[in-house]
Amino acid sequence: MSARERDWDGVRLHVVTGKGGTGKTTLAASLALALASGGRRVLLVEVEGRQGVAQLFDCPPLPYEERRVAVAPRGGEVHALAVDPEAALLEYLEMFYGLRRAGEVLTRFGVIDFATTIAPGVRDVLLTGKATEAVRRRVRRDRARRDAPGTDAPAPFVYDAVVMDAPPTGRIAQFLNVNAEVAGLARSGPIRNHADRVMEVIRSAETVVHFATLLEEMPAQECLDGIAEVAGAGLNVGGVLVNMVRPPLLDPDTLARAALGETDTAALVQGVKAAGLEHPEEIARGLADELVGHALRVRLESDVRDRLASAGRPRYELPLLTDGVDLAGLYRLAETLRDQGAA
Numbered sequence: 001m002s003a004r005e006r007d008w009d010g011v012r013l014h015v016v017t018g019k020g021g022t023g024k025t026t027l028a029a030s031l032a033l034a035l036a037s038g039g040r041r042v043l044l045v046e047v048e049g050r051q052g053v054a055q056l057f058d059c060p061p062l063p064y065e066e067r068r069v070a071v072a073p074r075g076g077e078v079h080a081l082a083v084d085p086e087a088a089l090l091e092y093l094e095m096f097y098g099l100r101r102a103g104e105v106l107t108r109f110g111v112i113d114f115a116t117t118i119a120p121g122v123r124d125v126l127l128t129g130k131a132t133e134a135v136r137r138r139v140r141r142d143r144a145r146r147d148a149p150g151t152d153a154p155a156p157f158v159y160d161a162v163v164m165d166a167p168p169t170g171r172i173a174q175f176l177n178v179n180a181e182v183a184g185l186a187r188s189g190p191i192r193n194h195a196d197r198v199m200e201v202i203r204s205a206e207t208v209v210h211f212a213t214l215l216e217e218m219p220a221q222e223c224l225d226g227i228a229e230v231a232g233a234g235l236n237v238g239g240v241l242v243n244m245v246r247p248p249l250l251d252p253d254t255l256a257r258a259a260l261g262e263t264d265t266a267a268l269v270q271g272v273k274a275a276g277l278e279h280p281e282e283i284a285r286g287l288a289d290e291l292v293g294h295a296l297r298v299r300l301e302s303d304v305r306d307r308l309a310s311a312g313r314p315r316y317e318l319p320l321l322t323d324g325v326d327l328a329g330l331y332r333l334a335e336t337l338r339d340q341g342a343a
C-alpha cells in the first residue's frame, strides 16, 4: 500500500451528493474503487432504490445484502449494498427488540409502509443508520483473536471506508441531519438513541460530504449553496468533484482572440483550401462560428471553475468519457481521483 498522504486519510464515511444527473452514482462508485486500491475493503451504499450501482458494475440487481462487486487496482475490494428502508426497518426491529416475527406481522398490516413512507425522518434514519452501522462494524472478536492472537486491541473494522451514493444537494442537509428530524418524532427511547448514535458518526471527523458538479452555472450554484448549507448544519464538507470536464481544443491565445470575435478568417480559408475542400469561404465561416462558440464555452467554464475554487475546498476534475461510462471508464475515473490525491 502506498504511504503517500491522501486528502481524506482518516475519513471512513464519504457521502457523495450533487445536483441530479451530475454523476453522483458514477463518482461514488469511482471513489469507492479509488479508496479500495492497494488492498483495502470499501462498501458502496446506495440509498435511493434505483439499482444504479448494479448497472454500473454490470451485475444483477443487488439484494438487501452486501455483495462484492469489483476488485480494485493493486488488490482491494468494493462491496455494494442497496439499502431498502423496509428491510432496514425489519432488521432494526429484530436487532433492538428481537422482533423478527413481529416485523412480519407489521408488514402484513401495512405498518412498515407507514413508517417508511409517511414518516420521512424515520425513513432517513434507517438509511443513514445502515451506512453508519457499516462504518462502525468490526470483525467478530473470535475471528480477530484467531488472526492476531494475544492482542487486546479492538478488533479491526470490517470496512476501511464506506461511500454513500446520497440524495441530491437539495435534500442532503435534511437527510443527514436525522437528529433534528427524529427529535420531533421521538424525544427518548430506542429510536432516539439510534438517531443519536447515527449522528455521532455523521458529525464526527470520520464523515465528509463531497459534492459532484459540472462546469456549468446551475450545478455549480447548487454545489456552492449545498456546501454552505452542509457547513451551516455543522457537518464536514469534503471535496468538489468536477465531472465531465472537456479539455480546450485550442491554445489560450487563439481562444481569447476568438472570444473577442478576432478570428483570422483568411487563415481559415487558406487552411480549408489547402485541405482541398469545396466552398472554402462557406466552410471557413462555419468553422469560425464554431470556434467562437467553443471559445465562449471555455471562458464560461473558466469563470465557473474560479467560483468553485472560492469555496476553498479540494477540487478534483474528472474527464468526460466520450464513450460513456463502462467498467473500464469507472477504473479510469478512479485512477484520476487517485492521481489527484483524493484517495
Ligand SMILES: Nc1ncnc2c1ncn2[C@@H]1O[C@H](COP(=O)(O)OP(=O)(O)OP(=O)(O)O)[C@@H](O)[C@H]1O
Pocket (backbone or CB within 6 Å): 018, 019, 020, 021, 022, 023, 024, 025, 026, 027, 052, 168, 243, 244, 245, 318, 319, 320, 321, 322, 324, 325
Ligand atoms: N465522466 C463522465 N463521462 C461521461 N458520462 C458520464 C460521466 N459521469 C457520468 N456520466 C453519465 O451521466 C449520466 C448521469 O450520471 P449518474 O447517474 O452517475 O448521475 P447521478 O447524479 O447519480 O444522477 P441521478 O441524479 O439521476 O441519480 C449517466 O448516464 C452517466 O453514465
Ligand SMILES: [Mg+2]
Pocket (backbone or CB within 6 Å): 024, 025, 026, 052, 165
Ligand atoms: Mg444516481
